[in-house]
Amino acid sequence: xxxxxxxxxxxxxxxxxxxxxxxxxxxxxxxxxxxxxxxxxxxxxxxxxxxxxxxxxxxxxxxxxxxxxxxxxxxxxxxxxxxxxxxxxxxxxxxxxxxxxxxxxxxxxxxxxxxxx
Amino acid sequence: xxxxxxxxxxxxxxxxxxxxxxxxxxxxxxxxxxxxxxxxxxxxxxxxxxxxxxxxxxxxxxxxxxxxxxxxxxxxxxxxxxxxxxxxxxxxxxxxxxxxxxxxxxxxxxxx
Numbered sequence: 001x002x003x004x005x006x007x008x009x010x011x012x013x014x015x016x017x018x019x020x021x022x023x024x025x026x027x028x029x030x031x032x033x034x035x036x037x038x039x040x041x042x043x044x045x046x047x048x049x050x051x052x053x054x055x056x057x058x059x060x061x062x063x064x065x066x067x068x069x070x071x072x073x074x075x076x077x078x079x080x081x082x083x084x085x086x087x088x089x090x091x092x093x094x095x096x097x098x099x100x101x102x103x104x105x106x107x108x109x110x111x112x113x114x115x116x117x
Numbered sequence: 118x119x120x121x122x123x124x125x126x127x128x129x130x131x132x133x134x135x136x137x138x139x140x141x142x143x144x145x146x147x148x149x150x151x152x153x154x155x156x157x158x159x160x161x162x163x164x165x166x167x168x169x170x171x172x173x174x175x176x177x178x179x180x181x182x183x184x185x186x187x188x189x190x191x192x193x194x195x196x197x198x199x200x201x202x203x204x205x206x207x208x209x210x211x212x213x214x215x216x217x218x219x220x221x222x223x224x225x226x227x228x229x
Contacts, residue, residue, distance in 0.1 A: 034216070036219075043219045044206065046217070046219075093160060093161075105163050105166060110160050111158075111159070111160050
């Protein structure tokens with residue numbers, strides 16, 4: 001299957017700082033990538049849809065100024081958590097899928113565990 | 118938008134027994150229903166999927182059924198093994214893109 005790589009796998013930062021997480025599709029071009037957030041023992045909640053070359057589409061309740069998403073190329077999307085606070089501590093996972101919309105499976109990155117002190 | 122409900126939240130079975138997890142979805146336009154297995158601290162892994170033009174699909178000990186009319190789909194695991202213990206998520210994808218909405222998850226425990 002297709003490979004999606006995410007970096008870093010874990011990060012610890014101080015409150016008020018910004019953290020950038022990268023998501024790369026290694027063997028296919030991803031026009032669209034998705035960012036999910038997962039709290040402990042909870043489901044994956046879709047945060048935003050990242051579209052190459054255009055602005056991301058955010059789900060209701062997700063602050064676009066706090067969670068900056070950039071999709072500058074067909075293989076890279078980044079999520080920047082700005083002015084992070086302890087409540088932003090979570091597992092962030094990106095996903096992408098090759099092929100036409102409505103077909104094909106999604107492939108997930110390894111996830112990035114963010115801890116804000 | 119799409120809403121996916123999943124039951125039960127926790128399921129405990131004896132090794133060798135069957136496990137069934139059920140989901141419902143709200144958007145009749147959804148046409149793709151994957152099931153993911155997630156182990157602690159790891160990424161979700163696709164275990165089986167079904168499309169809206171199919172009523173049932175089987176892969177060894179795992180099967181999925183879909184009732185489009187009722188907007189129900191279910192995961193069946195037979196002859197469960199301890200290594201099946203994990204969290205299982207159902208999901209539904211709309212026809213407009215890859216946007217995939219997940220159920221709340223089922224924590225499966227298989228007791229040896």
